[in-house]
Amino acid sequence: MKKIIKILLAMFFCLLLFSGFGIAEDKTTFHPVILEFKELIDNDPVVRMCLTRMIDQIPEKYKTKHLKSIDEMLSKLNDVLKIAPEYNETLLVGTPFSEILIWTMGTPAGFEAYRNAKINNMFKKLLAVWTDFLDSEKSLYVINNSTKGWKGKNALKKLNMSDYRYAPNDKYWGFKSWNDFFTRKLAKGARPVAEPENNKVIVSACDSTVYKISNNVKKYNKFWIKSQPYSLNDMLANDESVDKFVGGTVYQAFLSPFNYHRWHSPVSGTIKRAYVKDGLYFSQADSMGQDPTDQDHSEGYITHVQTRALIFIEADDPKIGLMCFMPVGMVEISSCIIDEKIKPGYHIKKGEELGYFQFGGSTHCLIFQPGVIKEFNAELNKLYKVGEKIGTSY
Numbered sequence: 001m002k003k004i005i006k007i008l009l010a011m012f013f014c015l016l017l018f019s020g021f022g023i024a025e026d027k028t029t030f031h032p033v034i035l036e037f038k039e040l041i042d043n044d045p046v047v048r049m050c051l052t053r054m055i056d057q058i059p060e061k062y063k064t065k066h067l068k069s070i071d072e073m074l075s076k077l078n079d080v081l082k083i084a085p086e087y088n089e090t091l092l093v094g095t096p097f098s099e100i101l102i103w104t105m106g107t108p109a110g111f112e113a114y115r116n117a118k119i120n121n122m123f124k125k126l127l128a129v130w131t132d133f134l135d136s137e138k139s140l141y142v143i144n145n146s147t148k149g150w151k152g153k154n155a156l157k158k159l160n161m162s163d164y165r166y167a168p169n170d171k172y173w174g175f176k177s178w179n180d181f182f183t184r185k186l187a188k189g190a191r192p193v194a195e196p197e198n199n200k201v202i203v204s205a206c207d208s209t210v211y212k213i214s215n216n217v218k219k220y221n222k223f224w225i226k227s228q229p230y231s232l233n234d235m236l237a238n239d240e241s242v243d244k245f246v247g248g249t250v251y252q253a254f255l256s257p258f259n260y261h262r263w264h265s266p267v268s269g270t271i272k273r274a275y276v277k278d279g280l281y282f283s284q285a286d287s288m289g290q291d292p293t294d295q296d297h298s299e300g301y302i303t304h305v306q307t308r309a310l311i312f313i314e315a316d317d318p319k320i321g322l323m324c325f326m327p328v329g330m331v332e333i334s335s336c337i338i339d340e341k342i343k344p345g346y347h348i349k350k351g352e353e354l355g356y357f358q359f360g361g362s363t364h365c366l367i368f369q370p371g372v373i374k375e376f377n378a379e380l381n382k383l384y385k386v387g388e389k390i391g392t393s394y
Helices: 002-018 032-043 045-056 070-080 096-101 108-113 117-134 137-142 153-159 178-182 296-305
Strands: 201-203 208-214 249-255 262-264 269-277 308-315 322-328 336-338 353-357 362-368 373-376 389-393
Touching: 032 045, 032 070, 032 117, 045 070, 045 108, 045 117, 070 096, 096 117, 117 137, 117 178, 137 178, 208 296, 208 362, 249 296, 269 336, 296 322, 296 362, 308 336, 308 353, 322 353
Parallel strands: none
Antiparallel strands: 201 389, 208 249, 249 362, 262 353, 269 308, 308 322, 322 362, 336 353, 373 389
16 A cells, blocks of 8 residues: 555656646746746747747757757756856857857847847846856866866867966966956067057957958948948947948958957057947848858848947047947857946057957957058958058058
């Protein structure tokens, strides 16, 4: 009889588990921001529809390995909030949010979902929580010499740590957190500035690979189409100086997760304005379809809609005049931190630091007025390090 009772009790608890009660409903392991996201989904039918559809629309060949439900998405996002990026050899290295969401971003419903203000705001909150973790000592565990660690043999080949300030004999290289490691500063002399006294020489602002150079850029354009032309009014967030740049030149280059992630001034001059423009996080261009490389195929599009910083510099070379440096966040690499010294009236030297990205790879633009650029010696798809010459003014 006792054996039968034990069996019945076991069956009863199993029913509780699988019917959604008891342990299955224990929310104590979920971060409050995840519970807030779940509440939004439960109570907003449009949000729930968008998220459900984008998961349902994941291409069939990826469905066995990727998201199958909203609950699974929330559970995986919850896990990411307490992990730091590990080293790997994939295109998504350093971007664990994207690893979860990648195949939803290129679906018809995904294009709509990631432009939804309520959904975007929830990802802003999630990224703020993740930032807190990455700023803590708890995030240092990934700095180890395993195959997934940043001190591992394969990672070291790509990091070029001799270029940076660090403590080679310290367990965590002397860094206080993952973000401290990721935004590590250069060793003295690691990035010499080309012709520092020649104001006509423009240098690379980031360690970055040239994506596109466009001339005669328009004030308004259809940036969402396949060619992704630049639309200055949208890029510059309707700044008062937009008309000065109409017909001018945009130079765009992107950073990989292994590049140095601090920005340096491409010219000597005086800071006129510097601020961060909030925007989207995981939005891609509809015209580009599925993109297994995060937003790499949408780099022109994202300069108009993603979170970005706008730093306007009145160059010492009067021919250059006012120019704009614009770093742009890509996916979870959305944190654009402007150095506290960068205020209106501050005179900055060519090659001097402006700020930095957090988390991973990203992109940036240099925007010039018409009739400024004599030539760009920079070649498409070629890496240029901070301080290297990329062009000259007339």
